[in-house]
Amino acid sequence: MRRLTGGVAKKKKPSAKAVEFQLPIICDADTLRSLVRKKAVRVVDVRKADDYTNEHIPTAVSLPLARILENDAPDKVVEILCELGISDRMPVVVYDDTFGALAARVAWTFQYVGHANTALLEMTFKQWKELGMETEKRPNKYPRASHSLAVNSNIHADAKYVESAKSEPGKLLVDSRERLNFLTEHIPGAKNIPYTMVGANGSILRRAEELKRMIENRGIQNDSEIITYCGSVGTLSGLTYYALKLAGFQNVKLYPKSFKEWKSLGKPKEEFKDANYWDLSAE
Amino acid sequence: MKKSKVTSVSPPKPNPKWGREEETEIFAKRVKLFRQGKISEDDFRRFRLQHGAYGSRLHMDYSMVRIKFPAGEITADQLDKIASLSESFSIGSAHVSTRQNIQLHWVQLEDVSEVMRGLVEVGLTTRESCGNSVRNVMCSHFSGVCPNEVFDATPYSKAIARFFMRNPMCQNLPRKFKINFSCCDQHGLVKVADIGLVPAVKTSEDGQTIRGFKIYLGGGLGAASFIGHLLEEFTPEDRMLSTCMATVRLFDRHGNRENMARNRMRYLVHEMGWEKFQKMALKERSIVEMTTSYSTARMFDVKAEEDTRQLPKATRIAKLPMLNESVTKDSPAFERWLHTNVVAQRQEGYFTLFITLGAGDITASQLRVLASAIRDYSAEGVARNTPHQNFAVRYVRGTELRDFYEKLASVGLANPGALTIASAVGCSGTTSCNLAITNSHRLAKEVQRRFLELGLDTDDLLRDSTVKISGCPNSCGQHEIATVGFFGGATRMNNSMTPTYTMLFAGSAGEQGQLGKVVTRVPAKRVVDTVLKIIEIYRQEKSGNETMHQWITAVAKGKATGTIKDLEDMKGALAQVIQLPSPEQDPDAYMDYGSDSRFIAKTARGECAA
Ligand code: SF4
Numbered sequence: 063m064r065r066l067t068g069g070v071a072k073k074k075k076p077s078a079k080a081v082e083f084q085l086p087i088i089c090d091a092d093t094l095r096s097l098v099r100k101k102a103v104r105v106v107d108v109r110k111a112d113d114y115t116n117e118h119i120p121t122a123v124s125l126p127l128a129r130i131l132e133n134d135a136p137d138k139v140v141e142i143l144c145e146l147g148i149s150d151r152m153p154v155v156v157y158d159d160t161f162g163a164l165a166a167r168v169a170w171t172f173q174y175v176g177h178a179n180t181a182l183l184e185m186t187f188k189q190w191k192e193l194g195m196e197t198e199k200r201p202n203k204y205p206r207a208s209h210s211l212a213v214n215s216n217i218h219a220d221a222k223y224v225e226s227a228k229s230e231p232g233k234l235l236v237d238s239r240e241r242l243n244f245l246t247e248h249i250p251g252a253k254n255i256p257y258t259m260v261g262a263n264g265s266i267l268r269r270a271e272e273l274k275r276m277i278e279n280r281g282i283q284n285d286s287e288i289i290t291y292c293g294s295v296g297t298l299s300g301l302t303y304y305a306l307k308l309a310g311f312q313n314v315k316l317y318p319k320s321f322k323e324w325k326s327l328g329k330p331k332e333e334f335k336d337a338n339y340w341d342l343s344a345e
Numbered sequence: 346m347k348k349s350k351v352t353s354v355s356p357p358k359p360n361p362k363w364g365r366e367e368e369t370e371i372f373a374k375r376v377k378l379f380r381q382g383k384i385s386e387d388d389f390r391r392f393r394l395q396h397g398a399y400g401s402r403l404h405m406d407y408s409m410v411r412i413k414f415p416a417g418e419i420t421a422d423q424l425d426k427i428a429s430l431s432e433s434f435s436i437g438s439a440h441v442s443t444r445q446n447i448q449l450h451w452v453q454l455e456d457v458s459e460v461m462r463g464l465v466e467v468g469l470t471t472r473e474s475c476g477n478s479v480r481n482v483m484c485s486h487f488s489g490v491c492p493n494e495v496f497d498a499t500p501y502s503k504a505i506a507r508f509f510m511r512n513p514m515c516q517n518l519p520r521k522f523k524i525n526f527s528c529c530d531q532h533g534l535v536k537v538a539d540i541g542l543v544p545a546v547k548t549s550e551d552g553q554t555i556r557g558f559k560i561y562l563g564g565g566l567g568a569a570s571f572i573g574h575l576l577e578e579f580t581p582e583d584r585m586l587s588t589c590m591a592t593v594r595l596f597d598r599h600g601n602r603e604n605m606a607r608n609r610m611r612y613l614v615h616e617m618g619w620e621k622f623q624k625m626a627l628k629e630r631s632i633v634e635m636t637t638s639y640s641t642a643r644m645f646d647v648k649a650e651e652d653t654r655q656l657p658k659a660t661r662i663a664k665l666p667m668l669n670e671s672v673t674k675d676s677p678a679f680e681r682w683l684h685t686n687v688v689a690q691r692q693e694g695y696f697t698l699f700i701t702l703g704a705g706d707i708t709a710s711q712l713r714v715l716a717s718a719i720r721d722y723s724a725e726g727v728a729r730n731t732p733h734q735n736f737a738v739r740y741v742r743g744t745e746l747r748d749f750y751e752k753l754a755s756v757g758l759a760n761p762g763a764l765t766i767a768s769a770v771g772c773s774g775t776t777s778c779n780l781a782i783t784n785s786h787r788l789a790k791e792v793q794r795r796f797l798e799l800g801l802d803t804d805d806l807l808r809d810s811t812v813k814i815s816g817c818p819n820s821c822g823q824h825e826i827a828t829v830g831f832f833g834g835a836t837r838m839n840n841s842m843t844p845t846y847t848m849l850f851a852g853s854a855g856e857q858g859q860l861g862k863v864v865t866r867v868p869a870k871r872v873v874d875t876v877l878k879i880i881e882i883y884r885q886e887k888s889g890n891e892t893m894h895q896w897i898t899a900v901a902k903g904k905a906t907g908t909i910k911d912l913e914d915m916k917g918a919l920a921q922v923i924q925l926p927s928p929e930q931d932p933d934a935y936m937d938y939g940s941d942s943r944f945i946a947k948t949a950r951g952e953c954a955a
Binding site for chain 2: 240241242245254256258259261263275276279280281334336337338339340341342343344
C-alpha cells in the first residue's frame with residue numbers, strides 16, 4: 063500500500079466520538095474499499111449523470127463536474143455538500159474517467175470551500191473496473207447534512223493575483239497544457255509542466271518520489287509558491303495542483319479561470335512563432 | 346512484458362542493454378549545474394550532444410532527443426515506452442529519422458534525463474547519437490530476410506555499434522562519423538557513409554567459404570557530398586574490426602578540427618586523394634592489428650549479437666494472397682496496400698510489411714497499436730525503422746497479413762505507398778531544426794498526401810523513383826540520393842523573399858549509388874506541381890517499359906531519346922510551372938508551408954542535426 067502518509071488533511075485528533083479517517087492526498091483502491099465497507103466515506107462520482115446511472119463505485123453519489131462549474135460560488139458549493147450528505151469532517155473520495163483531471167477540479171473546489179478531508183481516488187473508474195473491483199447500479203441518496211463555509215483562499219488565485227505574482231521572487235506560474243499549446247502562447251513567465259507528465263500507467267498521478275525528482279530537475283525550490291493554470295476551467299491544472307501537493311509543495315494555488323479568462327481580459331501573452339512545430343504532429 | 350496472442354511467435358528478444366542508468370543521473374546533474382552557471386555553455390553543449398540532445402529551433406530551453414536503434418531494431422516494449430515518453434515529455438508523437446533513429450522533439454531540457462531514464466528501462470540509449478562521435482550504426486532493414494544477401498549483416502553491425510559506443514577512441518573525433526551496413530548491392534546506404542559495408546563471401550584455397558565485406562570509405566551526404574571508395578576487393582570478417590578502427594584513427598589524427606564546414610572524413614579523403622588515403626588506411630590497419638590487445642579485440646563480439654532464437658516455420662504460400670481472389674476481392678484498399686507495402690522474404694511463407702508514415706511522424710496511440718500488432722503477428726517480435734522514415738515489420742505470415750492490415754487500419758496506419766514514390770522523405774526542417782530555411786517536413790507530407798490521392802503509388806513504373814526533401818543544403822533528408830531531390834533555400838523572386846528548393850535529378854542508393862545533379866530552383870509552393878509535371882512529361886516521353894527513375898537518369902546524363910534530351914530541355918519544359926505571379930496577385934505563393942506570414946529565412950548556430 064502506498065501514499066498513506068502525508069496530505070492536506072489535519073492530524074488525527076483523539077475524540078470521544080468515532081474518529082473520522084483522515085485521508086491522504088491520494089486514496090488507494092484498498093483503502094477506499096474498506097472505507098466503503100465501513101460506510102465511513104462519501105464517494106463522489108463526477109462523470110456524466112448517465113455514466114453514473116449506468117454503473118458506479120458502491121455508495122457513490124453523482125456530482126457531474128458541470129454542476130460544480132455552474133455553481134462555482136462557495137456558498138453554492140457548500141449547499142451541494144449539504145445536499146450530498148457531507149458533513150464537515152467526513153472523508154470524501156472523488157473519481158472520474160478522465161485521467162483524474164475532472165476529479166481534481168471537484169476535489170479542489172471542496173477543499174477551497176473548507177472541506178479539507180478530500181482525496182482523489184488513485185485510479186479512474188475504468189481502471190477500477192479492470193481490476194475487477196465491485197460496482198453497483200442503484201443510485202444513492204443520503205440524508206441532508208450540515209456543512210460550514212470556511213473559504214481557504216490560500217489555494218485560490220485570480221487574474222489579478224497571477225498578474226502580480228508573475229514578477230515576485232519565489233512565486234512561480236505553471237502552465238499545465240500540452241507542449242504545443244504552451245509553445246504557441248502562454249502567460250508571460252510561466253513554466254510548462256504538461257498534465258501528461260504527471261500521470262502514470264494505471265494511476266492518475268505518478269509516485270511522490272518520481273514527481274519530486276522531476277520538479278527538482280527543473281530547479282524549482284521546494285519552498286516556492288506555485289500557481290497552476292490550464293486552458294479553460296482548471297481541470298488539467300487541477301491535476302497538476304495535486305501532483306505538486308503530492309510532491310511535497312505546501313504552497314500551491316489554482317487559477318481556476320485559467321488562460322481562457324486571461325485572454326478574454328486582453329492580458330499579455332508570450333508567443334513563439336519561430337518554428338513550425340505543429341507540422342510535427344501526426345494527427 | 347506483455348504476452349503475444351499467437352502461440353507460435355518466438356520468445357521476446359532479450360533487453361539489448363544499450364543504455365546505462367548512471368548516465369541519466371549525470372545528465373540531470375549537469376543540467377542543474379549548467380542552469381546555475383557553473384558549467385560553460387560550450388562545455389555543456391558538447392556534453393549534451395554526446396548524450397543525444399540537440400538544441401531546438403531558436404529556443405534553447407528545448408531539446409530534440411535522438412534515440413539510437415543500432416541496425417534499426419525496435420521491440421514492441423520499446424515502442425510502448427516511446428509512446429508514453431512522447432506523451433509525458435514531448436509532443437505526443439515520435440519521429441523516425443533517415444538514419445534509423447527515433448526523435449522526440451520539443452522536450453524541455455530539464456526533462457531529458459527523465460526520457461533517458463525511461464529508455465534505459467527498455468534497453469535503449471541516446472548516447473553518441475549526436476555530436477562528434479560514431480553515430481547510430483545502420484544496417485539494411487532487409488538484412489536477414491533479403492533474397493539477394495549472402496549472409497545476415499545484423500549481428501556485425503550491432504557488434505560494431507557496441508564496440509565503438511562509449512569507446513575512448515572516439516569520444517572526441519573531429520566530427521561525426523557514420524557507419525552503414527547493407528544486405529546486398531541493391532539496398533542500403535553504403536556509398537554515402539564514412540564506412541559502408543556490403544556482405545560478401547569468398548572461397549579460400551582449401552575450399553572453405555569465408556565471410557567478409559566490401560568496404561567503402563569516405564562517402565557522405567552534406568553541403569558537399571561524396572561517394573565512397575572501395576578499399577579492397579574483399580575484406581575478410583576477421584579484419585573488419587581492424588579496418589574500421591584504422592579508419593576512425595586516421596580520421597581522428599588527420600581530420601580537420603579547425604574548419605567546421607569541412608571536417609567530415611570525406612573532405613579528408615578528398616583533399617588527400619583517395620590513393621594516398623587508401624595506402625594510409627591499409628598501413629594503419631596493420632598497425633592496429635599488431636597493437637590491439639586481446640582484451641580490446643574481444644570487446645567486438647559478433648556471436649553475442651546473434652539472434653539464436655529458433656523462429657517457427659510458416660506455411661508456404663506461393664504468391665501473395667492478393668492474387669487469390671477469394672481473399673481480397675472485397676477490399677481494393679487492402680489489395681493496394683499489399684501491392685505497395687508488402688514484400689516476400691527469403692524465408693518461405695513469411696513477408697515483410699511496411700508502415701507508411703508521413704515524413705516519419707507517428708502518434709503515441711499509433712505506436713501502441715503497432716506494438717501490439719508486432720506482438721501478435723511478427724514471429725521475430727521486432728520492427729526495424731527504415732531510412733525512408735517508415736517501419737518494416739518482418740516475419741509476418743502470409744495468412745495473417747489481412748489481420749495485421751485491419752489492425753493498422755483501425756488507427757490510420759494502413760496507408761499504401763510505403764515502397765513507392767509516394768513515400769516522400771522529409772527532414773525536420775523548420776519544425777525543429779536550427780539550420781532549417783524551409784519547412785521540408787510538411788512539404789514531404791504534402792507530397793505524400795497528393796500522390797496517394799492521385800493513386801501514383803499504384804503505377805509500377807514510378808515505383809523505383811523516390812522524392813526526398815531537406816530543409817537546407819545539409820542533406821539530412823538525403824535529397825542527393827533521390828530520383829527527384831530537393832533542398833531548401835531562400836530566393837528573391839519578383840522582389841520578394843521566397844522559400845525555394847533546389848531540385849536535383851537522378852541520385853540513387855545502393856552499391857551503385859550516385860549523387861543527384863542540380864536541375865533548377867523551385868518555389869516551395871510549386872514543388873508538388875513541379876513533380877506532377879515531371880511525371881506527366883515522363884509518361885509522354887518514356888519508351889516501352891522504361892521506369893521513371895531510368896528515364897530521369899537518362900535525362901540527367903543528357904542521353905534521353907525523346908523530345909526532352911537533357912537537363913536544359915527539362916528546365917525549359919518546367920519553366921511555366923515554376924513561375925510565380927506577382928506577390929500582390931498570389932501572396933500565398935511566397936509563403937512557406939505552415940506559415941501565414943511573409944517569409945523570412947531565420948537560422949541559428951547549427952549543432953548539425955544530420
Ligand atoms: S540541418 Fe538542414 S537538412 Fe538537416 S534537419 Fe536541419 S534543415 Fe534538414
